Amino acid sequence: MTSDLPTMTPVTHSHSVVENGNGAPWRALLRWESALVVVLIGALVFGSSESPNFLNPTNFFYIGMNMGEVAIMALPLTLVIMTGEIDLSVASMLGLSGAVMGYLFSNGWSIWLAMAAALVVGVLGGAVNGLLVAKVGLPSIAVTIGTLALFRGIAEILLAPRTVTGFPSSLTTIGVVPIPGTQIAYSAAIFLGLAVVAGIVLHATPLGRALVAIGLQPEAAQFSGIRVNRIKIWLFVLSGVVCAFAGILLTLKNASVSYDAGTGLELNVVAIVLFGGVSIFGGRGTVIGVVLAVAIVGALQQALTQMNVQPEVQNIVIGVLLLISVVIPNGGEAIRRIRDRARRHA
Amino acid sequence: MTDQRSAPPVLVLDHATKRFGAVRALEDGSITLYPGEAHALLGENGAGKSTLVKILAGVYGADSGELLIGGEPVTFNGPGASRAAGVSIIYQEPTLFPDLSVAENIFMGRQPLGVGRRIDRAAMNRAATEIFARLGVQLDPSRVARGLSVADQQIVEIAKALSFNAQVLVMDEPTAALTTVEVGRLFEVIRTLRAQGAAVLFITHRIEEAFASCQRVTIMRDGSFVRTAPIEEVTVEDIIRSMVGRDLDALFPKTPAAPGEVVLDVEHLCRDGVFYDISFQVRRGEIVALAGLVGAGRTEVARAVFGIDRRTSGTVRVRGEALPNGKPLAAMNAGVALVPEDRRQQGLVMEMSIDQNVALASLRRLRRFGLIWRSRERELATTWATRLQLRFSRMGNTVSTLSGGNQQKVVLGKWLARNPSLLIIDEPTRGIDVGTKAEVHRLLDSLVVDGLAVLMISSELLEVLGMADRVIVLREGRIAADLTRAEADEDSIMRAATGQSPAAAA
Amino acid sequence: MSVITAPAAAPTERPVSRLESLLRARELGIALAILLVFGLTTLNNHAFARVASIQQLLIGAALIALLGVGETLVIVTRNVDLSVGSIVGLSAYIVGDLFKYHHNMPVVLGFVVAIAVGAAIGAINGFVTTVARVPSLVVTLAMLYIVRGVDGLIVNGKTIDPGSIPKAFTAVGYRTLFGIPWLAIIVAVVVATAGYAMRSFRSSRDLYGIGSNPDAAVLAGIPAGRRVFTAFLISGSLAGLAGALFLALHAQIDVSGGTGYELAVVAAVVVGGVAIFGGSGTVLGAALGAVLLNTINQALVASRISAFWNGAIAGGLLLVAIAFDRWLSLRVARSLQSAEGAHRDL
Amino acid sequence: MDTARTVRRKVTLALAVTLVGAVVAACSSSTTTTTTSPTGSATATSVKKGLTVYFIPKDTQNPYEVIADKGGQRALQELGGKVVVSSGTQDTAAAQIPSIQAAIQAHADAIVIAGNDPSALCPSLNQAATAGIKIVAFDSDISCGSSPVHLFINQANTEQIGTSEVDLLAKAIGSKGEIAILSAAASATNQNAWIGYMKQQLKKYPNMKLVSTVYGNDDPATSLTVLQGLLSAYPNLRGIISPTTVGISTAAQYLDTHKSLLSTLTLTGLGLPSQMKSYVHDGTVKQFELWNPDNLGYLAGYAAAGLASGSASLKADSKFEAGKLGSYTVLAPSATTGPSVVLGPPTVFDISNIDKFNF
Structure with a gap:
C-alpha cells in the first residue's frame, strides 16, 4: 500500500475493444454503413434475379425520379437529427411551398417569382420552427407536429379544392426526363450534389463538427464557444428552404399542384434517415449512410412494384429495416445484459 | 460509546476491489462500522470513497472482497437489496424526481398504503412532516421538488434516508451545500440516530467536521484503505499526511506571484436571483480564487463572465475591452478560456475522440479552404498531449476511455491551444488522483509564471490556500471577503463563507 | 444563528401553494378553453348547444381521448407510441372480419379480440424498447409501418359492411344512457380508472419517476424495464379497444381506419399538458386535450367557417398550447427563484 | 483484440443477408398477376391474344375499384390476355408513378388508370404512350390535353x-x-x-x-x-x-x-x-x-384491348365491341374531357331492386 503505486493510471490499450467509440470515419464505415452496402447489393441482386429488366438504366432513372424529393428532404433532416432535434414538418413544408407557388402562379405571377416566393416561405416556416425550438425552448417534436398541421393547413386555405396546372412545359419536363445523355434524373442529380455538400459540411467542416458536438453533448458544445441556438435556428431554416425547394421540384415533376401534395411523407423521410444509421438522439450518423438508405429503399420499392408485389409488403419491409437498424447495434449489448442478469440471479 | 464499540460490528467491508475496464477505481476498500458510532471516511477526491459508497449501496458489485452485514456475508444485486439490508445512502448529488412531490420523493416505491392498496397521501405527507420535524426543518411535503434549492434537495435526500430507519446511514458529502445552521442541525440528527443505535458513515472533505461529530475516522488514498483510528488519537496534520501521502508543498508548488496589468475587470456584475454586485480584478501572473460554499454563486459568476449565462447588469472587461452580454464566442476571441466544473457534461464531448476534443475550441483556426484537415487536428492534439504529458493509447479513442486526470488535461489542452490570456478554471482537480493533481497544480503555476491570469474556483480549502494569490469569498451571491494570500487561512475563509463575524465566533 | 432559523418556513409556503394552484389549473385551463370555444360558437350558432350536438362533441373526441390515456402512460415514462393508429385499423378490421364470418359471435368476444390484438402489438413495442434499449420513437415508427402493412395484406381490398356487424355491437357506438353516449361513458370510465390509478398506485407513480429522472429511478429500485413494458402493453390494449369502438361507431372498416391518428393523439396529449419528455401530466388532461381539439374542429364547421381552415387553426392552437405551457413553467420557476432569493436575503 | 467488433460485424452482415432473403421470400409468394388461358367461346375476333393490360387503381385497397379491376380481369380473360393490377397504398399520384414505370418496363400493351391527380400523372403517362402503350382512364379522369391522348371510360355522363x-x-x-x-x-x-x-x-x-x-x-x-x-x-x-x-x-x-x-x-x-x-x-x-363498377372495369378492359389491337380507335363516333355489354360508340371530345365512352346511365337503387345486386 505504498503511495507510489500507479493504481489509477488507465491501461488504455485494451479499452478500444470495450468502448464502442466513433473514432475514425473509416471505422464507422465498418459498422452500419457496410451492412447497408450489403443490403443494397442484396436488393439489386434480388431485383435483377426477379426481373431481367431491373438493372437497365431506365430503371435507375425511375428510382432517381421517384425518390428525388424524399431524398432531398432527408439531407437537412439528417443534419437536424444530428443535433438531437427533429423536424416532422418537412412534408407539410413541401406541400406549402407547392401551394404558394401554385397560388401565386395561378394569380398571374411569373413562374420564377412564384418559385422565389415559395423559397421565401420555406425560410420563414423554417425560422418559425427554429425560433420556437431554440429561442423559446420548446421540444422540437411538439413544435414540428404543430407546424406540420399549420403549414398543411395554410396550404389548404390557399389552394383547396383547386388543382393548379399549366406550368411552363420547359420547366416541368425536367421532372420527368433524364439529364440529356444520361439516365440520371434531375432531382437525383440535385440530391447527389446536395449530398456531397452535406457530407463535406457534416464530416469536414467546423460547422459539421459543431453539429456532432451539439448532438452528443449540447452543454459541452456551448462551453466550447459553439453557438448552439443560432446553429439550430439556421438548421431549421435550412430544412425549411430545402423542403420548399423539394416542393418546387415536386410541383414541376407533377406539372400540377394541389394542397395535399406529399401528405404523410414526413414519416418516410424520418424512416430513411434513421435507417441510414443516424441516431435519433443525435451526434451519430453519416451522410453516406443516408444516401445508401435512399438507394436501398428506392431499389426495393422499384423491384417490388415491378414484380407486382402488393404495396403493403413495401411498408412491412421499411418497418422491418427500420427496426433492425436500431436493434442490431444494440443487440450485442442487450444479449450481454440478459446474460449478466441471468448470472446475477443464479 | 465505548461499550457499544465492543458490540459486534453492524457492517464490515473487507478488501473490496472494483475495476472499470482497465481503470482500478477501488484497490482495497475496507471499513468496519459499529452500531451507535459516527464514522468519518476521509480521502482526496479520487481516493475511492464514492466507489466504496456505491458498493455499499448495491449500485456496483465488488469484483472481489467481502461484505458482512450483522456478521452475515451478503451480495447486493441492486440498490433495493442494499436498502432492504438496512443500508441507506445519501448521495453527493441529489437524485430527486423533479416532477414529484417532496413527500413522494421520500417514499418513492414504498408510499404508505391505505384501503385497497392505494397510496394514502395524507399519511405520506404526515410521515414526511414528521421526518422534517426530526430534522428541524419546515418544508411543504406536497410541493413538487422542481425548483428546490440545493440545500433543500439535500434535506429531502436526508429525509429519504431517515425514512428507512436504517441501521447504517451513509452520507456522501452531505454538508457540501449546507449553511452552518443546517450543518449544525444535521449533526444533531446524526446524534439522534446514533442514540437509536444506528451507524453513520460520514464522508466529507472538511476535516474539522470529522472532529466535530465523529468517533472514529477511516482514511483512504488512491483507492486503498490507509488506516482507521479513534478521532482522539489523530491530529489534523496526521490526517492530511495520510490522505495526501506526501508533503503539502509537493502538492501545491507555488511560485511567488508578480502580478502585471489587469486582464479581467468585473464591475458590479449582477444576475437577478443568483448573485449581486460582484466586482473584482484578475491580473497577469496571478491566481485569484473564488471561494465559498457550494451554492454561493461562484460557478454562476464564472458562467456569466464567460457569457454562458446572461448578466442582468454590470460590465466585464478583458484587457480593457468590454465583453458583450451572453456571448461565449466573443469572450473566447477576447482571450478568455473556461475549464468548467462538470467535465463530463460541459468540458468534454465524451463520445468524441481525444484529438477532436482538443481541437473543438480551435476549429476555426484549423480551417484551410474552409475544411478541417484531420492531419492538422491530429498535429495540434499531439502537440498538447505531449506538453501536458497526456497518458493515452490512441488519439482516435473517445475521451471517455481516459482517467479523470487525463480527461482534465484534455480540457486544459483544448483551451491552452487557443493561447488565452485569462483562464477561468472551476474545480481544477475534482475527481483527479493525487499524482495528476500535483501535475495540474504545477502546470497552473508555470502558466501563471508565463503571464497567464487565472481565476480559480475551488471547494478544497487546501487548494485555495496552496495556489491562490488572492481569495475572494462569496456568500449567498455576494462578496463576503477579499483576502490577500497572507490574510487567507482556513479560519478567515470559512468564517466569511458561512457569515460568522469573528466576534460571533468568539 | 437563531436569526436565520426562524423565517425559513414562511417564505417557502406562499409560492408553493401558488405553484400548486397553477399546476392544478392546467386541467381547469383546458376545461375553460373548451367552454370558451363552446360558448363563442354557441353565440354564433345556437344549434351548437343542442343535446345532440353536445353528444357529438363527446363521441367525436372519444377515440382520441381513449388513445390519449395509453399515450399518456407511455409519454410520462419518456417514451412515445406512434403505432396506435395502425393498431386501431388492424384490430377493428380483424374484429369486423370475425363478425362477417361469425355473425353470432358474442359481442363481448369482439372487444376481447380487439384488446388482445392491441395488447400483442403493445407487447412487441414494449419488449423491443426495453430489452434492446432502443428509442421507442423508432420502434413504434417501424411498428406503424409493419402493422399497417400487415393490415393491408389482411384487408386486401375488402370492406366490412354495416350489414355484417351485429346491431348489439354497433349499439355501443350510438346508444345513450340518460342522454350520454355509451362511447363517452366507456372512455370516461377508462379515463377515470386510469386517472385514479395514476394517482394512487405505487406502480403507476413509478412511471412518473422513470420519466422524471431515469437515473434516480434506478437508484430508487424501480423496475424500469417492467414498468415501461407495461405502459406499452396498456397503450396497445387501449388502442385495440379503440379499434373495436371505431368499428362500433362507424359500422364499417377498410384499410384506412385509424390512419394518421398517431399525430392527432400526440397533439391532444401535448395540448393536455403532458410533458413530451416525460415525468408529468395527467390522463384527464390528455382526454380534455382531445375534447378541446375536437370541439375546435366541430366549432369551425358549425360556425360556417370553411373547413379548409381546420388544419391551420388546429396547428396554430397546438403551438400556442405548448408555448403557453412553457411560459407557465418559466413563470413558476421564476416565482420560486425569487422566493428563494428572498429567503437568502433574510 | 478486436474479436468483439468482428463478431458484431459478422452478425450485422448475416442479419442483413437474412433480411434480403426474407424479402425475396415474401415477395415471390404474393403477386396478384392473373394469367389465364383463353376460354375460347367469347373471344372477339379482331382483338389480339396475349395482351397485357396494367390496371392502375387509385390504390390497391379501394373497394369500389377492386370490383372494377375484377371486371377488367374478366374482360381480358375472355380476350385471352392478362391483367396486372398495380398501385400504391395511398391515393397519391406519386404512388401510381412506379406502377406506370413498371408497365413500361414490362412492355405492357395498355394502361387503364384511375387518376389520383388530373395532371401529375401526365408526364409519366406520356412516357408510356411514347413506348407504344395505349392509355385508358376510368373512374377519375386525367386531363393531359393532347399528350398523351387517351380514352376516358365515363361511368356515367x-x-x-x-x-x-x-x-x-x-x-x-x-x-x-x-x-x-x-x-x-x-x-x-x-x-x-x-x-x-x-x-x-x-x-x-x-x-x-x-x-x-x-x-x-x-x-x-x-x-x-x-x-x-x-x-x-x-x-x-x-x-x-x-x-x-x-x-x-x-x-x-x-x-x-x-x-x-x-x-x-x-x-x-x-x-x-x-x-x-x-x-x-x-x-x-x-x-x-x-353504376356497376364491375361493368365499368369490364368495359375499360375491352376498350384497352381494342385500342392495343387497333380494333378500336379514339376517333369520334367510332365503335367497338365490349363483350356482354354490347357495342359502344366513342364520343367526341368536349370542353372538359377528351374522347370518351359512357358506360350508361347510373342505376337508381331502392328497396325494390337493392337485393338484386351483389357488388
Whole structure:
C-alpha cells in the first residue's frame, strides 16, 4: 500500500475493444454503413434475379425520379437529427411551398417569382420552427407536429379544392426526363450534389463538427464557444428552404399542384434517415449512410412494384429495416445484459 | 460509546476491489462500522470513497472482497437489496424526481398504503412532516421538488434516508451545500440516530467536521484503505499526511506571484436571483480564487463572465475591452478560456475522440479552404498531449476511455491551444488522483509564471490556500471577503463563507 | 444563528401553494378553453348547444381521448407510441372480419379480440424498447409501418359492411344512457380508472419517476424495464379497444381506419399538458386535450367557417398550447427563484 | 483484440443477408398477376391474344375499384390476355408513378388508370404512350390535353350524375330547403366535376339552397366529424348528397343511429349496394345511385384491348365491341374531357331492386 503505486493510471490499450467509440470515419464505415452496402447489393441482386429488366438504366432513372424529393428532404433532416432535434414538418413544408407557388402562379405571377416566393416561405416556416425550438425552448417534436398541421393547413386555405396546372412545359419536363445523355434524373442529380455538400459540411467542416458536438453533448458544445441556438435556428431554416425547394421540384415533376401534395411523407423521410444509421438522439450518423438508405429503399420499392408485389409488403419491409437498424447495434449489448442478469440471479 | 464499540460490528467491508475496464477505481476498500458510532471516511477526491459508497449501496458489485452485514456475508444485486439490508445512502448529488412531490420523493416505491392498496397521501405527507420535524426543518411535503434549492434537495435526500430507519446511514458529502445552521442541525440528527443505535458513515472533505461529530475516522488514498483510528488519537496534520501521502508543498508548488496589468475587470456584475454586485480584478501572473460554499454563486459568476449565462447588469472587461452580454464566442476571441466544473457534461464531448476534443475550441483556426484537415487536428492534439504529458493509447479513442486526470488535461489542452490570456478554471482537480493533481497544480503555476491570469474556483480549502494569490469569498451571491494570500487561512475563509463575524465566533 | 432559523418556513409556503394552484389549473385551463370555444360558437350558432350536438362533441373526441390515456402512460415514462393508429385499423378490421364470418359471435368476444390484438402489438413495442434499449420513437415508427402493412395484406381490398356487424355491437357506438353516449361513458370510465390509478398506485407513480429522472429511478429500485413494458402493453390494449369502438361507431372498416391518428393523439396529449419528455401530466388532461381539439374542429364547421381552415387553426392552437405551457413553467420557476432569493436575503 | 467488433460485424452482415432473403421470400409468394388461358367461346375476333393490360387503381385497397379491376380481369380473360393490377397504398399520384414505370418496363400493351391527380400523372403517362402503350382512364379522369391522348371510360355522363342526384334529392324533399354536400377529398377530380354540375342543376330549384360542401377525405372518422359539424351548423338541413361511397355509408350509419333526424333529413348520393343494403331495408336511405363498377372495369378492359389491337380507335363516333355489354360508340371530345365512352346511365337503387345486386 505504498503511495507510489500507479493504481489509477488507465491501461488504455485494451479499452478500444470495450468502448464502442466513433473514432475514425473509416471505422464507422465498418459498422452500419457496410451492412447497408450489403443490403443494397442484396436488393439489386434480388431485383435483377426477379426481373431481367431491373438493372437497365431506365430503371435507375425511375428510382432517381421517384425518390428525388424524399431524398432531398432527408439531407437537412439528417443534419437536424444530428443535433438531437427533429423536424416532422418537412412534408407539410413541401406541400406549402407547392401551394404558394401554385397560388401565386395561378394569380398571374411569373413562374420564377412564384418559385422565389415559395423559397421565401420555406425560410420563414423554417425560422418559425427554429425560433420556437431554440429561442423559446420548446421540444422540437411538439413544435414540428404543430407546424406540420399549420403549414398543411395554410396550404389548404390557399389552394383547396383547386388543382393548379399549366406550368411552363420547359420547366416541368425536367421532372420527368433524364439529364440529356444520361439516365440520371434531375432531382437525383440535385440530391447527389446536395449530398456531397452535406457530407463535406457534416464530416469536414467546423460547422459539421459543431453539429456532432451539439448532438452528443449540447452543454459541452456551448462551453466550447459553439453557438448552439443560432446553429439550430439556421438548421431549421435550412430544412425549411430545402423542403420548399423539394416542393418546387415536386410541383414541376407533377406539372400540377394541389394542397395535399406529399401528405404523410414526413414519416418516410424520418424512416430513411434513421435507417441510414443516424441516431435519433443525435451526434451519430453519416451522410453516406443516408444516401445508401435512399438507394436501398428506392431499389426495393422499384423491384417490388415491378414484380407486382402488393404495396403493403413495401411498408412491412421499411418497418422491418427500420427496426433492425436500431436493434442490431444494440443487440450485442442487450444479449450481454440478459446474460449478466441471468448470472446475477443464479 | 465505548461499550457499544465492543458490540459486534453492524457492517464490515473487507478488501473490496472494483475495476472499470482497465481503470482500478477501488484497490482495497475496507471499513468496519459499529452500531451507535459516527464514522468519518476521509480521502482526496479520487481516493475511492464514492466507489466504496456505491458498493455499499448495491449500485456496483465488488469484483472481489467481502461484505458482512450483522456478521452475515451478503451480495447486493441492486440498490433495493442494499436498502432492504438496512443500508441507506445519501448521495453527493441529489437524485430527486423533479416532477414529484417532496413527500413522494421520500417514499418513492414504498408510499404508505391505505384501503385497497392505494397510496394514502395524507399519511405520506404526515410521515414526511414528521421526518422534517426530526430534522428541524419546515418544508411543504406536497410541493413538487422542481425548483428546490440545493440545500433543500439535500434535506429531502436526508429525509429519504431517515425514512428507512436504517441501521447504517451513509452520507456522501452531505454538508457540501449546507449553511452552518443546517450543518449544525444535521449533526444533531446524526446524534439522534446514533442514540437509536444506528451507524453513520460520514464522508466529507472538511476535516474539522470529522472532529466535530465523529468517533472514529477511516482514511483512504488512491483507492486503498490507509488506516482507521479513534478521532482522539489523530491530529489534523496526521490526517492530511495520510490522505495526501506526501508533503503539502509537493502538492501545491507555488511560485511567488508578480502580478502585471489587469486582464479581467468585473464591475458590479449582477444576475437577478443568483448573485449581486460582484466586482473584482484578475491580473497577469496571478491566481485569484473564488471561494465559498457550494451554492454561493461562484460557478454562476464564472458562467456569466464567460457569457454562458446572461448578466442582468454590470460590465466585464478583458484587457480593457468590454465583453458583450451572453456571448461565449466573443469572450473566447477576447482571450478568455473556461475549464468548467462538470467535465463530463460541459468540458468534454465524451463520445468524441481525444484529438477532436482538443481541437473543438480551435476549429476555426484549423480551417484551410474552409475544411478541417484531420492531419492538422491530429498535429495540434499531439502537440498538447505531449506538453501536458497526456497518458493515452490512441488519439482516435473517445475521451471517455481516459482517467479523470487525463480527461482534465484534455480540457486544459483544448483551451491552452487557443493561447488565452485569462483562464477561468472551476474545480481544477475534482475527481483527479493525487499524482495528476500535483501535475495540474504545477502546470497552473508555470502558466501563471508565463503571464497567464487565472481565476480559480475551488471547494478544497487546501487548494485555495496552496495556489491562490488572492481569495475572494462569496456568500449567498455576494462578496463576503477579499483576502490577500497572507490574510487567507482556513479560519478567515470559512468564517466569511458561512457569515460568522469573528466576534460571533468568539 | 437563531436569526436565520426562524423565517425559513414562511417564505417557502406562499409560492408553493401558488405553484400548486397553477399546476392544478392546467386541467381547469383546458376545461375553460373548451367552454370558451363552446360558448363563442354557441353565440354564433345556437344549434351548437343542442343535446345532440353536445353528444357529438363527446363521441367525436372519444377515440382520441381513449388513445390519449395509453399515450399518456407511455409519454410520462419518456417514451412515445406512434403505432396506435395502425393498431386501431388492424384490430377493428380483424374484429369486423370475425363478425362477417361469425355473425353470432358474442359481442363481448369482439372487444376481447380487439384488446388482445392491441395488447400483442403493445407487447412487441414494449419488449423491443426495453430489452434492446432502443428509442421507442423508432420502434413504434417501424411498428406503424409493419402493422399497417400487415393490415393491408389482411384487408386486401375488402370492406366490412354495416350489414355484417351485429346491431348489439354497433349499439355501443350510438346508444345513450340518460342522454350520454355509451362511447363517452366507456372512455370516461377508462379515463377515470386510469386517472385514479395514476394517482394512487405505487406502480403507476413509478412511471412518473422513470420519466422524471431515469437515473434516480434506478437508484430508487424501480423496475424500469417492467414498468415501461407495461405502459406499452396498456397503450396497445387501449388502442385495440379503440379499434373495436371505431368499428362500433362507424359500422364499417377498410384499410384506412385509424390512419394518421398517431399525430392527432400526440397533439391532444401535448395540448393536455403532458410533458413530451416525460415525468408529468395527467390522463384527464390528455382526454380534455382531445375534447378541446375536437370541439375546435366541430366549432369551425358549425360556425360556417370553411373547413379548409381546420388544419391551420388546429396547428396554430397546438403551438400556442405548448408555448403557453412553457411560459407557465418559466413563470413558476421564476416565482420560486425569487422566493428563494428572498429567503437568502433574510 | 478486436474479436468483439468482428463478431458484431459478422452478425450485422448475416442479419442483413437474412433480411434480403426474407424479402425475396415474401415477395415471390404474393403477386396478384392473373394469367389465364383463353376460354375460347367469347373471344372477339379482331382483338389480339396475349395482351397485357396494367390496371392502375387509385390504390390497391379501394373497394369500389377492386370490383372494377375484377371486371377488367374478366374482360381480358375472355380476350385471352392478362391483367396486372398495380398501385400504391395511398391515393397519391406519386404512388401510381412506379406502377406506370413498371408497365413500361414490362412492355405492357395498355394502361387503364384511375387518376389520383388530373395532371401529375401526365408526364409519366406520356412516357408510356411514347413506348407504344395505349392509355385508358376510368373512374377519375386525367386531363393531359393532347399528350398523351387517351380514352376516358365515363361511368356515367358526368353531367348526368350531377343533375340526377340533385333531381333525386329534390323529389324527396319537395324541391325546397337547405342542402349540403359531403364529398371525398377536396382535390378529387371526379367529385369536383360532379359538384360543378350539381350547382348548375340547382339553379332549376330556386327554393333549394346549397349551404355547404364538406370534405370527409373518404375516411369514416373525418366524414363523421364534418357531418356532425354540418348538422350543428345547419339545424334546418333538409338534404345531404354524398357522391362518394365512404361518405354516404358514414352518413347512413349516423342517420340509422339517430332516427329522429330522418323525419327532416334525406340522404342520397353514390354508394355501393352491398354497403347500403341494410340502410335501404330499414328505411334510413330511400334512394341512391351507382353504376356497376364491375361493368365499368369490364368495359375499360375491352376498350384497352381494342385500342392495343387497333380494333378500336379514339376517333369520334367510332365503335367497338365490349363483350356482354354490347357495342359502344366513342364520343367526341368536349370542353372538359377528351374522347370518351359512357358506360350508361347510373342505376337508381331502392328497396325494390337493392337485393338484386351483389357488388
